[in-house]
Amino acid sequence: xxxxxxxxxxxxxxxxxxxxxxxxxxxxxxxxxxxxxxxxxxxxxxxxxxxxxxxxxxxxxxxxxxxxxxxxxxxxxxxxxxxxxxxxxxxxxxxxxxxxxxxxxxxxxxxxxxxxxxxxxxxxxxxxxxxxxxxxxxxxxxxxxxxxxxxxxxxxxxxxxxxxxxxxxxxxxxxxxxxxxxxxxxxxxxxxxxxxxxxxxxxxxxxxxxxxxxxxxxxxxxxxxxxxxxxxxxxxxxxxxxxxxxxxxxxxxxxxxxxxxxxxxxxxxxxxxxxxxxxxxxxxxxxxxxxxxxxxxxxxxxxxxxxxxxxxxxxxxxxxxxxxxxxxxxxxxxxxxxxxxxxxxxxxxxxxxxxxxxxxxxxxxxxxxxxxxxxxxxxxxxxxxxxxxxxxxxxxxxxxxxxxxxxxxxxxxxxxxxxxxxxxxxxxxxxxxxxxxxxxxxxxxxxxxxxxxxxxxxxxxxxxxxxxxxxxxxxxxxxxxxxxxxxxxx
Amino acid sequence: xxxxxxxxxxxxxxxxxxxxxxxxxxxxxxxxxxxxxxxxxxxxxxxxxxxxxxxxxxxxxxxxxxxxxxxxxxxxxxxxxxxxxxxxxxxxxxxxxxxxxxxxxxxxxxxxxxxxxxxxxxxxxxxxxxxxxxxxxxxxxxxxxxxxxxxxxxxxxxxxxxxxxxxxxxxxxxxxxxxxxxxxxxxxxxxxxxxxxxxxxxxxxxxxxxxxxxxxxxxxxxxxxxxxxxxxxxxxxxxxxxxxxxxxxxxxxxxxxxxxxxxxxxxxxxxxxxxxxxxxxxxxxxxxxxxxxxxxxxxxxxxxxxxxxxxxxxxxxxxxxxxxxxxxxxxxxxxxxxxxxxxxxxxxxxxxxxxxxxxxxxxxxxxxxxxxxxxxxxxxxxxxxxxxxxxxxxxxxxxxxxxxxxxxxxxxxxxxxxxxxxxxxxxxxxxxxxxxxxxxxxxxxxxxxxxxxxxxxxxxxxxxxxxxxxxxxxxxxxxxxxxxxxxx
Numbered sequence: 001x002x003x004x005x006x007x008x009x010x011x012x013x014x015x016x017x018x019x020x021x022x023x024x025x026x027x028x029x030x031x032x033x034x035x036x037x038x039x040x041x042x043x044x045x046x047x048x049x050x051x052x053x054x055x056x057x058x059x060x061x062x063x064x065x066x067x068x069x070x071x072x073x074x075x076x077x078x079x080x081x082x083x084x085x086x087x088x089x090x091x092x093x094x095x096x097x098x099x100x101x102x103x104x105x106x107x108x109x110x111x112x113x114x115x116x117x118x119x120x121x122x123x124x125x126x127x128x129x130x131x132x133x134x135x136x137x138x139x140x141x142x143x144x145x146x147x148x149x150x151x152x153x154x155x156x157x158x159x160x161x162x163x164x165x166x167x168x169x170x171x172x173x174x175x176x177x178x179x180x181x182x183x184x185x186x187x188x189x190x191x192x193x194x195x196x197x198x199x200x201x202x203x204x205x206x207x208x209x210x211x212x213x214x215x216x217x218x219x220x221x222x223x224x225x226x227x228x229x230x231x232x233x234x235x236x237x238x239x240x241x242x243x244x245x246x247x248x249x250x251x252x253x254x255x256x257x258x259x260x261x262x263x264x265x266x267x268x269x270x271x272x273x274x275x276x277x278x279x280x281x282x283x284x285x286x287x288x289x290x291x292x293x294x295x296x297x298x299x300x301x302x303x304x305x306x307x308x309x310x311x312x313x314x315x316x317x318x319x320x321x322x323x324x325x326x327x328x329x330x331x332x333x334x335x336x337x338x339x340x341x342x343x344x345x346x347x348x349x350x351x352x353x354x355x356x357x358x359x360x361x362x363x364x365x366x367x368x369x370x371x372x373x374x375x376x377x378x379x380x381x382x383x384x385x386x387x388x389x390x391x392x393x394x395x396x397x398x399x400x401x402x403x404x405x406x407x408x409x410x411x412x413x414x415x416x417x418x419x420x421x422x423x424x425x426x427x428x429x430x431x432x433x434x435x436x437x438x439x440x441x442x443x444x445x446x447x448x449x450x451x452x453x454x455x456x457x458x459x460x461x462x463x464x465x466x467x468x469x470x471x472x473x474x475x476x477x478x479x480x481x482x483x484x485x486x487x488x489x490x
Numbered sequence: 491x492x493x494x495x496x497x498x499x500x501x502x503x504x505x506x507x508x509x510x511x512x513x514x515x516x517x518x519x520x521x522x523x524x525x526x527x528x529x530x531x532x533x534x535x536x537x538x539x540x541x542x543x544x545x546x547x548x549x550x551x552x553x554x555x556x557x558x559x560x561x562x563x564x565x566x567x568x569x570x571x572x573x574x575x576x577x578x579x580x581x582x583x584x585x586x587x588x589x590x591x592x593x594x595x596x597x598x599x600x601x602x603x604x605x606x607x608x609x610x611x612x613x614x615x616x617x618x619x620x621x622x623x624x625x626x627x628x629x630x631x632x633x634x635x636x637x638x639x640x641x642x643x644x645x646x647x648x649x650x651x652x653x654x655x656x657x658x659x660x661x662x663x664x665x666x667x668x669x670x671x672x673x674x675x676x677x678x679x680x681x682x683x684x685x686x687x688x689x690x691x692x693x694x695x696x697x698x699x700x701x702x703x704x705x706x707x708x709x710x711x712x713x714x715x716x717x718x719x720x721x722x723x724x725x726x727x728x729x730x731x732x733x734x735x736x737x738x739x740x741x742x743x744x745x746x747x748x749x750x751x752x753x754x755x756x757x758x759x760x761x762x763x764x765x766x767x768x769x770x771x772x773x774x775x776x777x778x779x780x781x782x783x784x785x786x787x788x789x790x791x792x793x794x795x796x797x798x799x800x801x802x803x804x805x806x807x808x809x810x811x812x813x814x815x816x817x818x819x820x821x822x823x824x825x826x827x828x829x830x831x832x833x834x835x836x837x838x839x840x841x842x843x844x845x846x847x848x849x850x851x852x853x854x855x856x857x858x859x860x861x862x863x864x865x866x867x868x869x870x871x872x873x874x875x876x877x878x879x880x881x882x883x884x885x886x887x888x889x890x891x892x893x894x895x896x897x898x899x900x901x902x903x904x905x906x907x908x909x910x911x912x913x914x915x916x917x918x919x920x921x922x923x924x925x926x927x928x929x930x931x932x933x934x935x936x937x938x939x940x941x942x943x944x945x946x947x948x949x950x951x952x953x954x955x956x957x958x959x960x961x962x963x964x965x966x967x968x969x970x971x972x973x974x975x976x977x978x
Contacts, residue, residue, distance in 0.1 A: 063967045065974055066887065105856075127886065131877040138876055141920060145928045153928065157920065164916050168909045171889075175905065179893040 002042045003058050003072050003122065005035045005082060009089075009115035016107045028093045028107040032114065036086030042074075043083055043478075051076040052481040054124060054187055062128075067184055073124035076482030077321050080475055081121040081241075081248055084328040087464055088240035089114045091332055094457030095340045096233040099147070106147055109139040110233055117241045121248060126184040129253065130174050133245060137163045140226075140234065140242065147231040149343070150289070155229025159238075162222035166212030170249065173206030177257055190256045190487055203261025207254040207269070213246025215302040217276030224295030228349075232339030235291065239298045239331035244324045247305045251317070251486075255309065259488035262312070270310035270396075274403050274410075277303035281413035285420065290342065290349040293421045294334045297377060300414060301327045301385075307403065308392040314489060316395020318479045319388055325475060326376075326384035326468060333373040333461040340454060341366040342425065345447045351421065355428025365450045367426045369458045374422045376465045378415045384468035391476070499549060499558060502541040502566060503604050509534025510597035517590010524589040528577055531593045535574045535600070542566050554610035554672040560976035562608040565738050568824055569603040572731040575831050575951055579723040582838050582948040592632055596727060599625035603735040610746065612661045612671040615739055619657065619703070622732060623650050629724035630716055642719030646728075649702060649712040657699025663692030664747075673747035681750040685762075693748060693764060697771075700743070703736040706771045706805060707778040710798040717794035722841060725790065726834035729797055730827035737804060737823040741816050744768070744808055752811050756900025769809045769904055775802030776911040783918050789837055789847050792918055793830065796873060799915060800826050803908050807888050810895035817974040818891040822884035824969065825872070825962055829881065832955030833869040836862050839948055852922065854931020861949055863926050865956035870919040872959045875912045880962035885912065887970065 012031030016024050054075045062068040092110065099106050112135070119132030137160055144156035178184055181192040194202070212219045223243070227235045255262045277300050284296035301323065308320025343349050346357060360367040376383035379390075389411075396404050468475060483489070497504060512534070513527050520526065542563050549558040573596060580592065602622030609615050627650060631643020665671050667689040668679040680689075698709065705713040717725050744764055753763015760766045779799030786792040804826070807819025837847050839862060844851040856863040872879035889908060892901045962969055 063883075063970060065967070065971055066890070131882070134877050134882070138871060142923075142927060145924060153924065157917070157924075160920065161913075161917060164913055168913045171886075171909055172902075172906060175886075175890055175893055176899065176902075178890060179899065 013111035032089040071125040076478035091457040097453040112139040159226035169209030199258040199261030203258035210249035227295035228291040235335040273306035278410040284417040311395040319391030323388035351424040387472035514594040573600040630720040638719035653702035660695025707775040714794040722838035772805035825880040835952040852925040883966040
């Protein structure tokens with residue numbers, strides 16, 4: 001049944017393109033809600049025991065001569081990712097409710113990204129996974145280049161080329177695994193013993209390819225630029241789920257197929273992840289554009305995911321998967337506030353300018369949402385970010401105690417830049433007189449009220465992060481057994 | 491062998507020749523009968539396809555001069571289909587002067603393609619090459635009002651005739667050393683003799699001649715001017731039909747005729763033979779084609795340089811040198827040809843409506859004609875190798891075949907180069923799409939392309955080709971398994 005998330009979303013994308021524009025946003029919202037509902041139903045109805053193995057759902061021969069199958073499968077990890085895709089997708093559409101310019105096209109590209117993400121998370125065939133993975137790249141370009149804001153053409157091209165650059169490495173890795181292992185079936189390949197010599201170079205190639213999309217330092221620079229240039233929906237999708245494609249691929253493909261290669265390189269992954277966490281947090285502290293702050297915070301948070309992987313124990317990796325879920329929700333929330341609630345109304349994202357507007361009074365709901373999002377992002381207990389990061393750090397403590405100390409310092413930086421952004425954007429104390437010259441947006445009464453779709457979307461995301469923060473077992477019970485069956489842990 | 495039987499076996503070619511004559515006479519009698527000529531020409535091509543389907547499945551005449559096998563039949567059909575779509579493209583040209591002659595030339599070139607594809611004998615191959623070449627030279631220079639067209643024709647002719655001389659020279663040396671012109675016999679002979687310098691020269695000369703035909707660097711210099719200057723349908727045909735047939739023949743020559751001299755193109759493991767030479771051509775084409783394409787501001791010129799790069803990718807399949815590699819190369823070149831005919835179809839409309847084919851002429855095409863813009867996106871992304879389009883599967887097939895061919899992934903260097911090349915190529919294909927989707931239309935051009943009857947035809951053609959590209963990408967098995975099964 002969960003395979004229908006893919007078909008439904010593709011069908012929705014085609015319908016959006018063909019039907020008149022007044023239907024577009026309704027089709028989009030119905031499609032994404034349908035996807036979420038399918039995911040949630042499967043989440044509720046599938047017993048946890050069935051989620052330990054990567055169990056086949058559909059398997060149809062595709063190109064028999066090359067051993068390609070249309071093969072979908074499900075385990076706890078992919079179900080978690082499908083769920084976060086559904087949640088981000090629904091909220092993204094809700095926050096794009098007032099897109100008027102080339103509306104059909106907008107929702108077409110958006111649904112294409114979502115469908116591709118579902119596809120990646122459910123693929124059990126290496127070729128199929130790669131098809132969906134690359135399918136996501138081009139729609140991102142159009143979403144940003146047509147509908148974006150600051151420096152959009154540059155940001156779009158940079159992001160696309162970085163993604164494709166990573167894709168190139170993935171391509172090599174996929175080919176090598178296919179030719180040496182003689183199969184494209186992920187379950188078969190994960191049983192195959194690749195020679196250690198092959199693994200020692202094939203693993204970093206494949207991992208690096210995926211990690212570009214996951215924002216691994218120093219290949220992360222596309223992320224802040226891309227996020228800042230993207231329209232709100234684009235940033236939400238990018239940070240929410242597209243970055244997870246990279247980390248998911250690294251886990252499902254690179255680490256699972258080449259466990260010995262992973263053993264050889266896991267130390268380096270940890271080093272780069274820790275540098276990424278601290279460096280991105282430090283850079284975020286100096287940003288003036290609110291979206292850049294959030295963009296760098298995404299890089300920092302994705303560093304935790306990679307650190308979790310590098311621990312190579314069940315706890316750390318499960319924490320990483322939980323962090324993928326949690327960050328998907330939190331990043332979407334942050335970008336929603338910055339891009340839709342603030343930027344649409346004030347037409348600026350510069351913290352200096354915002355600090356004069358006294359936004360906490362003008363938009364109390366936005367301020368509330370941003371406070372919640374910031375708290376979740378900082379890792380305040382009770383929100384999902386805390387649950388995920390503490391799991392990762394406990395896992396990391398077993399393997400890399402030094403890393404935990406450094407990251408601990410990094411967390412302080414995260415708190416610092418988040419509080420700084422929060423203070424400057426909503427609770428600024430500067431006098432508004434001298435700062436704003438045009439005088440049109442400085443008057444707080446002129447801001448449009450927060451709309452109903454925005455409120456629904458924000459509440460949905462806030463409740464999700466709260467629910468997982470209070471009861472992380474809900475997901476961890478499904479993630480842990482699935483991670484434990486993966487080969488690289490031995 | 492009675493003549494009647496020969497006529498039966500050669501009936502597809504005969505039908506096309508007859509059609510060419512009929513079209514020519516219609517053109518002479520009624521100077522304005524553009525659509526009648528096109529209709530007859532298309533009908534002839536369809537009848538010819540029908541005749542191919544009626545042929546026996548395996549037959550070899552005159553020591554390989556005319557070979558009928560599943561492979562030749564399949565590619566004759568593909569060439570005929572490409573000619574069919576090219577003829578549909580001619581209907582969009584505004585100033586169709588001498589339509590009869592033009593269509594007759596396309597049909598004669600098609601006969602050349604069929605002879606090339608359907609022969610395993612060097613002399614016949616050369617005759618096919620010449621018939622194809624001479625028709626294409628005239629087609630390239632057909633627009634007498636455009637100085638660029640004259641330049642295209644002249645350049646194409648000069649380069650083409652010199653390369654024909656090379657080929658003929660090479661063929662004569664090979665004949666001199668082996669005493670035969672049949673590919674199978676040459677292969678048998680080469681397996682037993684040692685390679686002498688003269689024979690090596692013969693092989694190199696032959697390959698150089700073909701490298702010109704497929705526009706592999708450094709023999710690609712004619713391509714940019716021919717693609718840019720020639721009338722759009724001529725350029726489309728040069729880029730599609732001529733490419734496909736040349737690749738089929740080149741594959742046959744190296745894999746049947748020169749099979750014993752394969753050599754090896756592995757990194758640090760080069761062995762003398764034709765495969766390191768083709769590998770060098772491939773590598774050079776990928777690098778030069780992609781890098782020079784980056785700097786182009788004219789879409790047709792960009793397509794020409796990207797064609798050089800694509801010739802490089804396709805050659806990787808031959809370098810692999812086995813059945814799978816051959817099949818992958820043929821799949822790739824077929825898909826490429828379909829894509830380019832479609833892309834030239836879009837360029838043709840834009841050129842007619844805006845008077846040019848530079849990037850600014852494409853600005854805002856998405857709002858002027860969403861259908862054409864969408865189709866162009868399909869073509870460009872397929873060329874860049876983005877799934878789920880046919881070009882992506884083609885690349886995957888090619889590269890996996892190349893890695894399969896040798897133990898220890900000896901051809902990984904070539905595959906890696908190909909991947910870097912396609913990474914670079916995404917940038918310039920995106921530039922085309924950026925002009926279409928992102929840049930605002932300049933005011934003078936901001937009117938919708940009107941829907942005239944011939945325009946409907948054009949749009950339908952382009953849409954069908956785009957659908958084919960998507961279809962072959964989603965279900966590549968339809969074509970891939972046929973090609974693989976057809977290769978013995």
